[in-house]
Amino acid sequence: MEYSKKISKIPVITCIWFLLATIICTTPAIAETSPEKIEGSTLVNAEEFIELVGKIPELLVIDSRIPGDRKQGYVEGSISLPDVDTTCESLAKVIPKKESPTLFYCNGVKCGRSAKAVKIALSCGYSNIYWFRGGFEEWLAKGYPYLQE
Amino acid sequence: MLNFRPSMRTSLGLTILVMGLLGMLLAVVTGEIYRNLAFDNQREAFSNLIKLKVDDILATTIKHTSELGQSIQANDKFRQAVVKRDSVYVQTHLDEQFHRYFVTLSIIKLEKLFTFDPDFNLIGHSSEGSQSIGPENIPCPHLITAAKQRKGAERLKTLSELCINNHKPFLTVMVPIGGVWFKGYLLAVADPSINFGDAENALGMPLTLTIPNEKVVYQSDDWPDVQANQKIIVSNYTLNAPNSGPVYNFAFAFDVEALYNKLENTRAIILGTALVATLFTALLSIILLQKTALNPLGALTHQLHLVRQDKTHLGERVKVTGNVEIAGLAEDFNDMTSELHVLYQTLQSMAFTDSLTGLPNRALFYDRLEQATYLAKRNEAEFILFMLDLDRFKYVNDTLGHHIGDELLQQIGKRLQTTMRKSDTIARLGGDEFAAILSGVHSVESAELIAKKIINLINEPVIIDNHNLTVGASIGIVRSPQDGTDNHQLMQRADMAMYHAKNNRQGYTFYESNLDQHSIIQLNLENDLRSAIRKKQLKLFYQPKIDIKNGRICGVEALVRWNHPNRGFLTPDLFIPLAEQTGLIHQLTHWVLNAALSQCALWHKERIAINVAVNLSARSLEDSQLVNNVSEALNHCGVDPQWLSLELTESAVMANPSQAMEMLTKLHRMGVKISVDDFGTGYSSLAYLKKLPVSDIKIDKSFVIDMNRDNNDAVIVHSTIDLAHNMGLSVIAEGVENQEVLDMLINLGCDVAQGYFFCKPQEADQIRTWLHQSRWGINARMKVV
Numbered sequence: 001m002e003y004s005k006k007i008s009k010i011p012v013i014t015c016i017w018f019l020l021a022t023i024i025c026t027t028p029a030i031a032e033t034s035p036e037k038i039e040g041s042t043l044v045n046a047e048e049f050i051e052l053v054g055k056i057p058e059l060l061v062i063d064s065r066i067p068g069d070r071k072q073g074y075v076e077g078s079i080s081l082p083d084v085d086t087t088c089e090s091l092a093k094v095i096p097k098k099e100s101p102t103l104f105y106c107n108g109v110k111c112g113r114s115a116k117a118v119k120i121a122l123s124c125g126y127s128n129i130y131w132f133r134g135g136f137e138e139w140l141a142k143g144y145p146y147l148q149e
Numbered sequence: 150m151l152n153f154r155p156s157m158r159t160s161l162g163l164t165i166l167v168m169g170l171l172g173m174l175l176a177v178v179t180g181e182i183y184r185n186l187a188f189d190n191q192r193e194a195f196s197n198l199i200k201l202k203v204d205d206i207l208a209t210t211i212k213h214t215s216e217l218g219q220s221i222q223a224n225d226k227f228r229q230a231v232v233k234r235d236s237v238y239v240q241t242h243l244d245e246q247f248h249r250y251f252v253t254l255s256i257i258k259l260e261k262l263f264t265f266d267p268d269f270n271l272i273g274h275s276s277e278g279s280q281s282i283g284p285e286n287i288p289c290p291h292l293i294t295a296a297k298q299r300k301g302a303e304r305l306k307t308l309s310e311l312c313i314n315n316h317k318p319f320l321t322v323m324v325p326i327g328g329v330w331f332k333g334y335l336l337a338v339a340d341p342s343i344n345f346g347d348a349e350n351a352l353g354m355p356l357t358l359t360i361p362n363e364k365v366v367y368q369s370d371d372w373p374d375v376q377a378n379q380k381i382i383v384s385n386y387t388l389n390a391p392n393s394g395p396v397y398n399f400a401f402a403f404d405v406e407a408l409y410n411k412l413e414n415t416r417a418i419i420l421g422t423a424l425v426a427t428l429f430t431a432l433l434s435i436i437l438l439q440k441t442a443l444n445p446l447g448a449l450t451h452q453l454h455l456v457r458q459d460k461t462h463l464g465e466r467v468k469v470t471g472n473v474e475i476a477g478l479a480e481d482f483n484d485m486t487s488e489l490h491v492l493y494q495t496l497q498s499m500a501f502t503d504s505l506t507g508l509p510n511r512a513l514f515y516d517r518l519e520q521a522t523y524l525a526k527r528n529e530a531e532f533i534l535f536m537l538d539l540d541r542f543k544y545v546n547d548t549l550g551h552h553i554g555d556e557l558l559q560q561i562g563k564r565l566q567t568t569m570r571k572s573d574t575i576a577r578l579g580g581d582e583f584a585a586i587l588s589g590v591h592s593v594e595s596a597e598l599i600a601k602k603i604i605n606l607i608n609e610p611v612i613i614d615n616h617n618l619t620v621g622a623s624i625g626i627v628r629s630p631q632d633g634t635d636n637h638q639l640m641q642r643a644d645m646a647m648y649h650a651k652n653n654r655q656g657y658t659f660y661e662s663n664l665d666q667h668s669i670i671q672l673n674l675e676n677d678l679r680s681a682i683r684k685k686q687l688k689l690f691y692q693p694k695i696d697i698k699n700g701r702i703c704g705v706e707a708l709v710r711w712n713h714p715n716r717g718f719l720t721p722d723l724f725i726p727l728a729e730q731t732g733l734i735h736q737l738t739h740w741v742l743n744a745a746l747s748q749c750a751l752w753h754k755e756r757i758a759i760n761v762a763v764n765l766s767a768r769s770l771e772d773s774q775l776v777n778n779v780s781e782a783l784n785h786c787g788v789d790p791q792w793l794s795l796e797l798t799e800s801a802v803m804a805n806p807s808q809a810m811e812m813l814t815k816l817h818r819m820g821v822k823i824s825v826d827d828f829g830t831g832y833s834s835l836a837y838l839k840k841l842p843v844s845d846i847k848i849d850k851s852f853v854i855d856m857n858r859d860n861n862d863a864v865i866v867h868s869t870i871d872l873a874h875n876m877g878l879s880v881i882a883e884g885v886e887n888q889e890v891l892d893m894l895i896n897l898g899c900d901v902a903q904g905y906f907f908c909k910p911q912e913a914d915q916i917r918t919w920l921h922q923s924r925w926g927i928n929a930r931m932k933v934v
Contacts, residue, residue: 149223
């Protein structure tokens, strides 16, 4: 009786383990998706981004990704400022004026870095902020050219 | 003409065999079609696979080329040179890059690099690579045309095109230079054959790559001889470019030996299954046929054979089995055999029953007799055979008519039946003849008792239509096995005994061997008589008839004698009955008539005018030729009919009065005289004779011989003469042997006398002498007509 009781506990424990593992693995994915839009900024896609450059040649493009991600390729002319380093001070170094047109991008919709940077820039008082939410993923998928270091 | 009649089993077997063979042929043909179809499907499947793989390789090559373009422009100075239109730097950079990438042959085989500004003005191109390609001759010009038509963000996308240029395939890829800050285009021209050739490794199959002019641009080392090997099929795929049509043809050879073998195995399995199925079907069909048709038909045929061999099997039913048609046939057969059975029984009863009396007939009697003799032969059972003949039946039949005769036979039949035990057989053999088999009776005493009983029973008067009829019976008796075990012998002996009884008026007679000897004598006599007529052993004797009134001869009676080579002279009573029985009587009568009339003619020539009398048998009256024969004989001998008298016994006349009447009337009209012979011995009456054309009657000698001593005879003779005279008939008295009788006859007024007193029957020569010498002869009065 004792032996059979021990045996019967094993599947129960296994099931609990699987359940816990599933919950742990799925939760972060849901949490990392960036918001649909950010109040105070202009949301653009790849084509609008290219049009924007045609209209505003002085547009400042900030790549919010960490350097490791940037090695995969980047949009020509973009300035690397990872979100973790983004502050009002660091922004002030790259953006000349509060009203200078500035676009933020990162890896894509699941990457919260550009959203974070946009929010920081907005909070710092920058008024002409563009957010390329699709990011590098969209850029690549649509076959637009990029540079690699 | 074919005369082949196969059995149902063979027919069915052959049909199934043919069907089976057709089925197998179908399987083979279907297998062949299926194999080709399978190979086609394989080819198509491979074509699809090749397409996928080729598309994949093309996409990879474009990607790699595009990446090359990205890599080339990663240099900031190059990008700046493009912006500045620095063609020297650009060309230098492109040449550098060309070398760098040219060594990576396994990825891309570069042919040329070009750089354009955003308005497609050439900035520079690599000097390395194919010399046949230059700014004036850029492959796939459609690519540039298409690129020029693009606007906005579209211009930043990579374009590619596959084409044939100057019989050579090229892949051109156009990559934008710069990013959102667009600076121009980089055009990479490559030869993709090396990349497509790599498909052999990707698919693991030998490849032959050709371009539209059939030129082989790549072929695997292990490319097989596809013509020689059936187990290798080739799958083709043509890669088309949108603007230049077919660019490459991919031919992959793949080994289908496994599939081929599998199909062969499948075919073998199908054929084997078809064979087994055919055999099984044949067996099943034959078993079914056996059960539903052949066995029931066999039963029917067997029953038919039985019936054919033995009709008693009629009415036996066969078991109704088998399918609907055969069962129907069996039912119809059963109905038919039942009907035939009834019909056969009816026919049999008709065939074996005497329709008049209802007694068994002759055929059935012989059958029973055969059974009885069979048992008697084995000494298992004894029996007694009665042969019975009615006396005076013919008289009843002729005088009272057939319906009375028939009624009489029926009554007698009933009486006989009541006398017999059930185990006995009493049959009517025909006419008034009956026969009986008494089984288990062996003592003479018992047989005698039964015979007496029968005779008494038959002697009892029978009353029919107010006629009180009395008939008698004569019975011949034989015992088996003592008197014989042969059917015919027994019947013959019973017959003999019966005739003996009849002739001797004994009622019944047991067969004895001396009767047999008598019959053997008769048999020999019959043969002798035939030859006697031929060999003229017969002689005519003549006895004179004396006219009492003038005492002279008026005629002679011709009497036949047989001078038998062994037995000497035989009198008519010894052979006439035999002649009557055998039918020889007609020939005999014919001979006698001719002989007598010839003699008569001779006498007439000698001026001896006498009448000649010839005796006719009762059987002669049955001879339809008699009248003709008489007429011919008279003509032949030249004798006038009035000189011929025909003598018939009264019983002969009475045997068949109507026939006698007809015959005698004809003879009478011819002028022939008719005499009734042996008058007084029969049952006829003068009243009846009066109706016949008779001219005289002859009183039987039994009345005449002793009339001088027996008063009764004298009275009979007297009254007969008186009655005859009253009826206008002459009277001849036979058997006159003395003067006293002659005197009495003279006194009684008798017309003619005949007898030994005048002359015994003698041959013609002796009679001639007598005629001349006797006092009764022609010289008595010398009166000649």
